[in-house]
Amino acid sequence: MLRKTLKFHPIAWGLIIGTFLSRAGFFMSIPFLGIYLHEVMGFSTAMTGTILSISFFVSTFTSFIGGAWSDKVGRFPVMIISMYLWGIVFVGFTVASEVWHYFVLNALSxxxxxxxxxxxxxxxxxxxxxxxRVDVFNMRYFAINVGGAIGPLIGLSLGASKTALPFLVSALLYFLYGSLIFVWKYKYSSINISKEIIEKVTLFNSLKIISKDKVFRFFLIGNIFVTGGYAHIDTTLSQYLGSDGIEAYSVLFATNAISILVLQYPIINLMKRYSPLISLKTGSILFGIGIFGFSFSHSLPLMIIAMVIFTIGEILCFIIGDVLIGDIAPDHLRGAYFGAAGLQFIGQSAGAAIGGMLLNMFGFESGFLVFGILAILTILAYPFFERGQYLLNTKFSDNNLTLPIKNNGATKSL
Incomplete structure (x- = not known):
């Protein structure tokens, strides 16, 4: 049965393997960028946080055009160009020397x-x-997390945070992946592009949905706070631990990826019994507890426990959040709802900048204060999820309807 299930198209397997390579390359260098900028380049924590935030900011507001370009120009050309350009960006990190260089490179990333x-x-x-499709996307998600577990350990062995070598290795992996896609373009030029999933997702349509759907609006606001909390694993935590804690940071990053692999399916199966918004409220609290736990830098075991708690919050908020969108979105607007949900990641941009500013303001010796404030900001998602749940329950009780909670598990998040 398993062998039959995993009989995917060669390109599908190529994309899964390529996902592992590209994510391993990404995680062996980018998570350590904050330490590199602060300790090697000498930038302040506030400036470093701002540089790190620009990538999230640009990604949030350009996510609407990626799918549109691939529909219009073709999947292969867009993927080839973006992958080669991404490789050039990583090469750029090895030669950059000025603040504006890193702003531009991180924005391009x-x-x-x-x-x-x-x-x-x-x-x-x-x-x-x-x-x-469920099986193939689950395999892709597995590849993402294996890359996330292995990448930081490879980066550590290559001298991440102290040298630019990991960025060069990442660039080589991206050039390799881009070359593989180039080969596929000519070998599989007769592939038929699916039309069933093509929906026009624009910023205007997304804002229109937010203005009309109150439940979705409160969900989105809550998730802005949650994604702001998630940003600290890549940004604030790395700066806080610094080069002296680089081994601990690599272990924590690997713990996050491994915990997702181990806990994702049991947690999702358990939470199928409850409303998605209950899961989101629980997840926001666990996110906050995990973030505060990062302040215990004197004890790696305590930080590992904090990371596991943080990861459970991540699973509940991000995977269950996608289930909620699928439940409340009309079928003909599902693509637009998922596109609008991308606006939540402006929280990552804000979170990265705020974390850097707090470290700059209070100093590295004030970890309890810094991560305490960041934890409170993350838990602020709770009242918005609570309000969204109230409106959702009221909507269905007023219409004598049963709340449609679908047992989709993690499939919609991949």
């Missing part, structure tokens, strides 16, 4: 990611029959 990812997902759907 966010742009490349927002252009490549929708095209890759669309191509994966194009080459996979509907009955196998």
């Amino acid at each position: 966010g742009f490349c990611r927002s252009i490549f990812e929708p095209s890759a997902r669309a191509l994966l759907v194009d080459v996979t029959p509907q009955e196998k």
